[in-house]
Amino acid sequence: MPFSHCRGVKSLTSRKRKRVLLAKPMLDGHDRGIKLVAKGLKNAGVEVIYLGLLQTPEEIVEAAIQEDVDVIGLGTSMGIHKTVFSDTIDQLRTKDCGKIKVIGGGSIPQRDVHALKEMGVDEIFGPGSPIGDIVNYVLVLP
Amino acid sequence: MVAEKEKKGNEKVVAWRYREKRPLEFNTESGIGVKELYCPEDMSDFKYERDLNCSGEFPYTRGIHDNMYRGRIWTRRVFVGLSSPFETNERFKYLIERGESGLILIPDVPTQMGIDPDHPRAREETGVTGTPLYAMKCMEEAFEGISLDSVSVDLRGESPFVAASFFAQFVANAEERGDDIAKLRGSLINDNIHQNLSFGWGFTCPMKPNMRLCVDIIEFCVKHVPKWHPFSLAGYDVSETGANAIQEVAFNFGAAIAYVEAAMERGLDYGDFGHRIAFSMSTSINFFETIAKVRAARRVWARIAKNRFGATKPEACQLICSVKTAGSSLTEQQPINNIVRNAIEALAGVLGGTQSLDVCGYDEALALPSEEAAAVALNTQHIIAYETGAADTVDPLGGSYYVEWLTNKIEEGVNEYLEKIDEMGGMLVAEEKGWLRKEIQEEVIRKHKEVEEKKRIVVGVNDFIIPKDQEIPLPIKMADxxxxxxxxxxxxxxxxxxxxxxxxxxxxxxxxxxxxxxxxxxxxxxxxxxxxxxxxxxxxxxxxxxxxxxxxxxxxxxxxxxxx
Structure with missing residues (x-):
């Protein structure tokens, strides 16, 4: 059953379905949130590739390129978000794939959001963010 | 629930008008329907000696000791897992000076996976969310200057594979220091099923050596470290992963049964180690359900020990329980409210009759507890112990129509789950099949939906929201x-x-x-x-x-x- 907040979002029929790659980088095992995000996106018609746990930034970016995704979504709750995102973005730039959007969630405090965005992260959805916000973010991307 | 600021005209703010729309139906967090009023009829089939009995008497619903906290206050713990054993040692001492009676040592993630800090995959996460414990010298530094027979130490080893390694480090250090290991007190999370379920790290610690090491630890403790709890089940972790109260108890017991049976197969007598099993549980913000959960768990376990394992000694039927307030109930929004949540959850643990209590830091939604947050967590326990009177009489809620009814409901639910697990062929099979994970995942979705649809209000998250800059600032020490x-x-x-x-x-x-x-x-x-x-x-x-x-x-x- 789709989440109530996913109803009424923009229809997808007019354009290509969005593809999102989700992953838990490094050794972090807290996957309660990311699985909910995956389900919310899927219910809204987004194609979701969930890589699972223990992914390195190299593996994530490689998979994102192979799968030709629009967005990479990383969940991190271990306090190493700055390392994780800067490594991922570096990898994307090296591979000349800067057009892929990078979003993040997990235990990321508000005070770090600015620094992460400066680094090139497109959006951060901190603790308690409604899944509908993430779905809408993905759906309205050009 | 809508709290609305109403304006008359443009200039004057009139008042907060509270337009409550109370739901028509109420449920506990695990979905048990709650009635408006509970009466003697709700306990019609109730037999005091059979269902409750006095504290210290089978089935121990009211507590495992006859005088409970009048004899001794629960073991008061606050978890510590700082980036180096040295810092951890300083924090231990800081907390002991403030009245802590039990230490908890949390290893960092690489340690929990059984890899050393210089492993290529470990470097970024070494010392990030726990203490690196890769060699005896880590234990030496972490416990330097602390008298080991005066405190009980909870080593959160997670899988037996890693737990055996911690425990061996701990014992090695104690022996090198000249301590008598027969006097060591503490507990060890030693539970592969739950670790697998909660973190998905099964690949690091294969099941076969895990079961062997789990039993090795039990055997070693029975012979050499008799005051130690050689296996503590990690129900707390499963609860944090999303399991509800009933699932938490049922999965805890399902796993315990698997380990006990493995130990009995080795030829160990349940009577020799049954009294040293400990269960870690979460105290959720759903106050009465938590109290009922802890009470029901004691009753169910007493019956399992007696009927299934043939326990004859009273101690071997007593469920030793250590609870921790629910980290997942804490919010990043308005973190000062977490102090209140922690206090309520801690009180639930005490009213449930726990043996040991660990209170989260108010900053735990975002960071490892700072010194200040750890001190507040400890003082929360002192306040409950000495100011509220909750520790002055045994099982103060015993006999409440609602609490007894809810205790029965949880017991029923747990027994249903245990039957299902037995039918499936035991907990190891249920885990391998992915059934446990599926059950928990459904619960996660249900709970999340309730919050998103505002059927369950979380203050500051889906209602009573205030702008970030109006929040009361709290010192939160973020990792740099x-x-x-x-x-x-x-x-x-x-x-x-x-x-x-x-x-x-x-x-x-x-x-x-x-x-x-x-x-x-x-x-x-x-x-x-x-x-x-x-x-x-x-x-x-x-x-x-x-x-x-x-x-x-x-x-x-x-x-x-x-x-x-």
Whole structure:
């Protein structure tokens, strides 16, 4: 059953379905949130590739390129978000794939959001963010 | 629920008008329908001696000790897992000075996976959310200057694989210090099923060696460390993963049954170790359900011990319970409210009759507890113990129509689950099939939906929201990237130094000793203790065990066994 907040979002029929790659980088095992995000996106018609746990930034970016995704979504709750995102973005730039959007969630405090965005992260959805916000973010991307 | 600011005209704010729309139906967090009023009829089938009995009497619903907290206040703990053993030691001492009676040591993630800090996949996360514990010297530094027979120590080892390594480190250090290990008190999370379920790290610690080491620890403790709780079930972790109250208790017991049966197969007598099993549980913000859960758990376990394991000694039927307030109930929004949540959850644990209590830091939604947050968490317990009167009489809620009804409901639910698990062929099968995970996932979705649809209000998250800049500022010590990197580099350098300066031949000999015990199918704890004493590292010791069982030396298969 789709989440109530996913109803009424923009229809997808007019354009290509969005593809999102989700992953838990490094050794972090807290996957309660990311699985909910995956389900919310899927219910809204987004194609979701969930890589699972223990992914390195190299593996994530490689998979994102192979799968030709629009967005990479990383969940991190271990306090190493700055390392994780800067490594991922570096990898994307090296591979000349800067057009892929990078979003993040997990235990990321508000005070770090600015620094992460400066680094090139497109959006951060901190603790308690409604899944509908993430779905809408993905759906309205050009 | 709508709290609305109404304006008359443009200029004056009139008042907060509270337009409550109360729901038509009420449920506990695990979905048990709650009636408006509970009356004697709700306990019509109730027999005091059978269902409750006095505290200290079978089935121990009201508590395992006859005088409960009048004899001794619960063990008061606050978890510590700072980036180095040295800092952890300082925090331990800080907390002991403030009245802490039990220590909790949380290892960092690489340690929990059984890899050393200089492993290529460990470096970024070394010392980030726990203490790196890769060699005996880590324990030496962490417990330096602390009298080990005066405090009980909870080592959160998670899987038996890693737990055995911690425990061996701890024992090795105690022996080197000249402590009598028979006097060591504490507990060990030693539960692979739950670790697998909660973190998905099953690949690092294969099931077969895990079950063996789990029983090895029990056997070793029965013989040499009789005051230790050799296996503590990690129900708390499953609850944090999303399991509801009923699932938490049922999965805890399902796993305990699997381990107990494995130990009995080895020839151990349940009567010799049954009284040393401990159950870690979460105290959720759903106050009465938590109280009922802890009470019901004691009753169900007493009956399992008696009927299933044939326990005759009273102690072997008593469920020893350690609870921690629910980290998942804490919010990043308005963190000061977390102090209130923690206090309510802690009180629920006490009213449920726990033996040990760990209160979260108010900052735990975002960071490892700061010194200030840890002190508040400890004081929360002192306030409950000495100011509220909740510890002055045994099971103060016993006999409440609602609480007894809810206790019965949870017991029913737990028994239904246990039957299902038995039908499936036990907990190991249920886990392998992915059934447990599926059950929990459904619960996660249900709970999340309730919050998103505002059927369950979380203050500051889906209602009573205020702008970030109006929040009451609290000191939260966030991990700093540069500091972290510095700390982790220091640890990596230390482990390298250890490898260079130790007696290589002795390490080689000790690892051979482990291998030969594996071949002879003997207890592994003593040779692990000896290996730690000559400065072998956890990664090396576990690597040898992995190889013996036909797995790669390194779970990530990036480093090879340097001793071949």
């Amino acid at each position: 990237k540069e500091e972290q990197e510095k700390a982790s580099k220091k640890i990596v350098a230390a482990v390298r130094r250890l490898r260079e300066t130790r007696d290589h031949e002795k390490v080689k000999e000790a690892l051979k000793g482990i291998h030969s015990k594996l071949e002879k199918d003997e207890n592994m704890i003593r040779p692990m203790v000896e290996a730690f004493k000559v400065n072998a590292t956890m990664g090396e010791i576990l690597g040898v065990i992995r190889e013996f069982y036909g797995y790669n030396y390194d779970p990530f298969d990036v480093i090879a066994n340097p001793f071949v």
